[in-house]
Amino acid sequence: MKVLVVGSGRVGSFLARHLVGHGHQVVVVDRDPTSFKMLGEDLVVERVAAPATGEVQTTFTAKTRIRCVVGSGSDAEVLKTAGIQAVDAFVAVTDNDYVNLMAALVAKELHHTARIIIGIINPRRLQIARELQIEAICPLTLGAQSMFESLVR
Amino acid sequence: MYVIIVGGGTVGYHLTKDLVARGHEVTVIEQDEARCKRLTEEFGEVVLRGECDVALLREAGAERADVLIAVTDQDEVNLVACLLARRLLKVPRVIAHIVDPRNRPTFEGLGIDLTVSSTDIICNLIEQGAITTEIIPLLALGKGDLEIVELVLPHDSPALPLLLKDLPLPGDSVLVSIIRGDQIVFPRGSTTFRPNDTILALTSTKGVEQLKQVFYR
The missing domain is CATH 3.30.70.1450 (Regulator of K+ conductance, C-terminal domain)
Structure with missing residues (x-):
C-alpha cells in the first residue's frame, strides 16, 4: 500500500523504514530537511519541485527508496506534492499535535484518505482528536500503560 | 453580543479592548499565565486560562456565544478551535485569523468560511497602491x-x-x-x-x- 507519513522524527522515520521493509511504498513530509537523515545515510537531493509553493522540494533515499518532501505537513499544497490524492493510508507524527490534527483533517475531509492515524503528545488532546473523529495514538500513554502492566503483573 | 476570543496575544488583547469598549460581552481563552494576568488586570474577569478544548469552551458558555474568533499565532490551533466551536458547540459564527495565506483554501474546504489574513490584507494594499x-x-x-x-x-x-x-x-x-x-x-x-x-x-x-x-x- 501507499503510505504518506508526516513528520520524520523518531516515530515517523522508524515507521517509514518499517513500512518500506514490509514492501510498502512510503512518502515522508517534514519541514526540516535535515530530519530525513534518520531515514537512511544515503540521502540525496533528487529534484527541487513546485517553485510556486517555494519551500517544497523532493529528496530521495536510494537504498531505502523513500521519497521525502520538504514542507509543513499542515500545508495542503505540500501534501498534494507528496501525492496525498493517491495514498491508501496517512500518518501524522510531528512533534506538534495541532499540525497532526490539521494534516489529518486535510487527508480525511478534503482527500477522503481511507486509513488515517495520528500521534498525539499531550494525552489531554486525545479528546480533541476523538471529537474531530480522527483516530489518534498517544505513545506516552501507551508506554506508561505497558509499564504499569509489567509492574503489577 | 457574546464573543469568545481564542488567544490573548496582541491581536486578542486589542480585540478584547475594542469589543469591551463597544459594550460586548467577551471571554478570552488563553494558556499563558502572564497574558491572562494582563488581560484580567485591564478588563476584569474576562479570561479562562487553559487550552481551547470542548470542555473549556463549554465552561466559557460557548453554547450561547454569538461568535468565536480564533487569533492565536498558530493556524493549526485556530483551525481546531473553530471546528470544535462550530461542529460540537454549534457556535453560529466562527472567524479564524490565518498567518499563512496559503492555508485559506484548507480552512474554506473544512467549512471555516470567514478567515482574516493580515498578510493578504497588506499585500492587497500594496498591490492596489502600486497599480493605481x-x-x-x-x-x-x-x-x-x-x-x-x-x-x-x-x-x-x-x-x-x-x-x-x-x-x-x-x-x-x-x-x-x-x-x-x-x-x-x-x-x-x-x-x-x-x-x-x-x-x-x-x-x-x-x-x-x-x-x-x-x-x-
Whole structure:
C-alpha cells in the first residue's frame, strides 16, 4: 500500500523504514530537511519541485527508496506534492499535535484518505482528536500503560 | 453580543479592548499565565486560562456565544478551535485569523468560511497602491473584487472636453458622484467635467486600470 507519513522524527522515520521493509511504498513530509537523515545515510537531493509553493522540494533515499518532501505537513499544497490524492493510508507524527490534527483533517475531509492515524503528545488532546473523529495514538500513554502492566503483573 | 476570543496575544488583547469598549460581552481563552494576568488586570474577569478544548469552551458558555474568533499565532490551533466551536458547540459564527495565506483554501474546504489574513490584507494594499497611483481605493466590497475608488481630475485629463455619456468607461464601472468644491454633482449623461473634480466610482477591481486610462494621460 501507499503510505504518506508526516513528520520524520523518531516515530515517523522508524515507521517509514518499517513500512518500506514490509514492501510498502512510503512518502515522508517534514519541514526540516535535515530530519530525513534518520531515514537512511544515503540521502540525496533528487529534484527541487513546485517553485510556486517555494519551500517544497523532493529528496530521495536510494537504498531505502523513500521519497521525502520538504514542507509543513499542515500545508495542503505540500501534501498534494507528496501525492496525498493517491495514498491508501496517512500518518501524522510531528512533534506538534495541532499540525497532526490539521494534516489529518486535510487527508480525511478534503482527500477522503481511507486509513488515517495520528500521534498525539499531550494525552489531554486525545479528546480533541476523538471529537474531530480522527483516530489518534498517544505513545506516552501507551508506554506508561505497558509499564504499569509489567509492574503489577 | 457574546464573543469568545481564542488567544490573548496582541491581536486578542486589542480585540478584547475594542469589543469591551463597544459594550460586548467577551471571554478570552488563553494558556499563558502572564497574558491572562494582563488581560484580567485591564478588563476584569474576562479570561479562562487553559487550552481551547470542548470542555473549556463549554465552561466559557460557548453554547450561547454569538461568535468565536480564533487569533492565536498558530493556524493549526485556530483551525481546531473553530471546528470544535462550530461542529460540537454549534457556535453560529466562527472567524479564524490565518498567518499563512496559503492555508485559506484548507480552512474554506473544512467549512471555516470567514478567515482574516493580515498578510493578504497588506499585500492587497500594496498591490492596489502600486497599480493605481492616482486612483485611491476607498472601500472593498464583496469578496474584494468590487471597490469604491476616488480620483481627482488633473488639468490635462482626456475626459475634460467630453460629456459623461461619451466617456469610454469600462462596462463594469459606474460613476457614483462628483465632488466639485463644496458641491456634489450627481452624474448624468450630459454632465461635463472640470479640473480638480473629485470623482467617486464603483468599479470591478479589473476595471480600475481602464478607469485610469479614461481620466489620466
